[in-house]
Amino acid sequence: MPIPLVNSIASWFLKKRFHQIELFLKYPNEVQNELLLDLITIAKDTEFGKKYDFDSIKSYQTFADRIPISCYEDYQNVIERSRLGEHNIFWPSPIKWFAKSSGTTNAKSKFIPVSYESLEDCHYAASKDLLCMYLNNNEDSQLFTGKSLRLGGSKELYKENGTVFGDLSAILIDNMPFWAEFSSTPSSKVSLMSDWEHKMQAIVDETINENVTSLAGVPSWMLVLLNNVLDTTGKKSITDVWPNLEVYFHGGVSFVPYVDQYQAILPKKDFRYYEIYNASEGFFAIQDQNNSNELLLMLDYGIFYEFIPMDTYGTPKEKVIPLSEVEKDKNYAVIITTNAGLWRYKIGDTIRFTSLHPYRVKVSGRTKHHINVFGEELIIENAEDALKDVCRKTASEIVEYTAAPIFMNGHEKGSHEWLIEFKTPPKDLHRFGELFDSALKSLNSDYEAKRYNNMTLNMPKINIAREHLFYDWLKQHNKLGGQHKVPRLSNNREYMDELLKLNF
Numbered sequence: 001m002p003i004p005l006v007n008s009i010a011s012w013f014l015k016k017r018f019h020q021i022e023l024f025l026k027y028p029n030e031v032q033n034e035l036l037l038d039l040i041t042i043a044k045d046t047e048f049g050k051k052y053d054f055d056s057i058k059s060y061q062t063f064a065d066r067i068p069i070s071c072y073e074d075y076q077n078v079i080e081r082s083r084l085g086e087h088n089i090f091w092p093s094p095i096k097w098f099a100k101s102s103g104t105t106n107a108k109s110k111f112i113p114v115s116y117e118s119l120e121d122c123h124y125a126a127s128k129d130l131l132c133m134y135l136n137n138n139e140d141s142q143l144f145t146g147k148s149l150r151l152g153g154s155k156e157l158y159k160e161n162g163t164v165f166g167d168l169s170a171i172l173i174d175n176m177p178f179w180a181e182f183s184s185t186p187s188s189k190v191s192l193m194s195d196w197e198h199k200m201q202a203i204v205d206e207t208i209n210e211n212v213t214s215l216a217g218v219p220s221w222m223l224v225l226l227n228n229v230l231d232t233t234g235k236k237s238i239t240d241v242w243p244n245l246e247v248y249f250h251g252g253v254s255f256v257p258y259v260d261q262y263q264a265i266l267p268k269k270d271f272r273y274y275e276i277y278n279a280s281e282g283f284f285a286i287q288d289q290n291n292s293n294e295l296l297l298m299l300d301y302g303i304f305y306e307f308i309p310m311d312t313y314g315t316p317k318e319k320v321i322p323l324s325e326v327e328k329d330k331n332y333a334v335i336i337t338t339n340a341g342l343w344r345y346k347i348g349d350t351i352r353f354t355s356l357h358p359y360r361v362k363v364s365g366r367t368k369h370h371i372n373v374f375g376e377e378l379i380i381e382n383a384e385d386a387l388k389d390v391c392r393k394t395a396s397e398i399v400e401y402t403a404a405p406i407f408m409n410g411h412e413k414g415s416h417e418w419l420i421e422f423k424t425p426p427k428d429l430h431r432f433g434e435l436f437d438s439a440l441k442s443l444n445s446d447y448e449a450k451r452y453n454n455m456t457l458n459m460p461k462i463n464i465a466r467e468h469l470f471y472d473w474l475k476q477h478n479k480l481g482g483q484h485k486v487p488r489l490s491n492n493r494e495y496m497d498e499l500l501k502l503n504f
Contacts, residue, residue, distance in 0.1 A: 149217075282301065310330075334346075334351055
């Protein structure tokens with residue numbers, strides 16, 4: 001199909017879709033309330049709907065009073081029943097697909113239900129919206145002259161009892177419409193290979209002679225792939241391999257630690273980065289502006305949002321609020337109700353609103369991935385902003401990192417221990433540590449208070465990780481590729497002690 005015609009079709013779809021987007025931009029809370037009541041009506045005859053008498057719920061307040069907040073442990077038994085072929089438990093349409101999450105709960109994999117509605121009206125709808133927003137902001141784009149290099153999970157799809165489970169990316173690729181398959185690379189066969197290390201080289205071999213115009217995938221693993229491309233081709237920059245490459249759509253982990261490394265191998269001045277916020281449970285937000293780190297919360301994908309302010313999270317004063325009550329620059333845990341039958345479900349992420357008109361957000365971390373052993377409330381966003389600042393001041397580059405508390409012992413004060421794998425280490429590790437400590441103080445007043453005169457916390461302890469330590473750790477745990485991530489911050493020393501043992 002000629003590119004002008006493709007752009008015309010995309011432009012027509014864009015204008016049609018923008019009318020719907022304008023509706024939730026103008027009436028966000030009304031759209032969300034109507035969506036909630038629709039979900040309740042659709043699911044009123046399910047086992048879950050009958051248990052909580054959905055038929056009599058006519059307002060958000062009744063819904064909030066009646067339905068408890070849930071987590072995966074609360075859903076585990078009914079999800080297992082659904083995987084065995086039972087229907088109409090928590091959602092009326094049959095659940096055929098289950099996204100096997102890289103996270104673990106009580107050492108077991110999570111299987112997140114993916115309904116037909118969530119596949120079509122959330123995940124695929126978001127993919128189309130992302131392209132539309134990008135094309136609207138970049139009218140000179142040549143995106144459709146080539147292909148999108150997608151980097152999905154390394155898990156195969158497994159079938160049991162008439163249901164299918166695997167990485168969300170594998171489910172999306174397996175059900176992808178023909179037009180998307182035609183415009184993507186590598187082939188589905190290579191994309192769904194289970195052996196990550198063989199798959200990486202297979203992707204390189206299959207894509208280096210394609211006209212790749214966009215990239216899509218998790219930053220950490222995409223960087224591994226792009227470096228393999230350079231090793232294989234002998235080229236100095238990725239644009240020498242794919243001269244028409246113009247945008248990287250990324251999500252899954254924070255991009256902050258990887259910015260400089262991408263700019264080094266993608267030195268194209270007008271190259272664009274577009275961030276997305278999605279998970280196995282749904283697609284939540286999209287960057288809708290060029291050169292922005294704010295994400296537009298998408299309010300009509302069949303997901304109803306609630307939030308818990310992190311200053312009350314997990315305490316007797318914990319409070320759950322709807323979208324209409326959020327405030328700017330506060331951290332919130334995200335609660336979702338979805339068109340796949342998750343009702344008031346904690347996804348484990350924390351976000352911060354950067355704008356309320358429209359609702360734009362930044363992902364600030366995970367409810368479990370922070371350090372608050374000494375009242376310091378250190379979140380991933382603080383850590384990554386501080387590391388980025390210090391790396392620039394010391395001309396160093398980071399590959400991966402993790403941090404954990406050093407607990408108080410008698411008269412010994414506590415501190416934070418950091419294990420950092422550098423691509424380019426600092427010349428003076430002690431100065432790096434001092435600058436890092438200062439940066440954290442400037443970003444987090446709670447941390448600064450605990451560090452005042454070493455009153456509660458001593459200086460952070462920084463260890464240099466050997467090359468490939470984190471990769472080897474992920475491989476040892478069968479977690480290479482896809483959405484698998486190194487745990488950044490933890491309130492215990494489980495990951496740290498295990499990694500230190502491997503660090504030889």
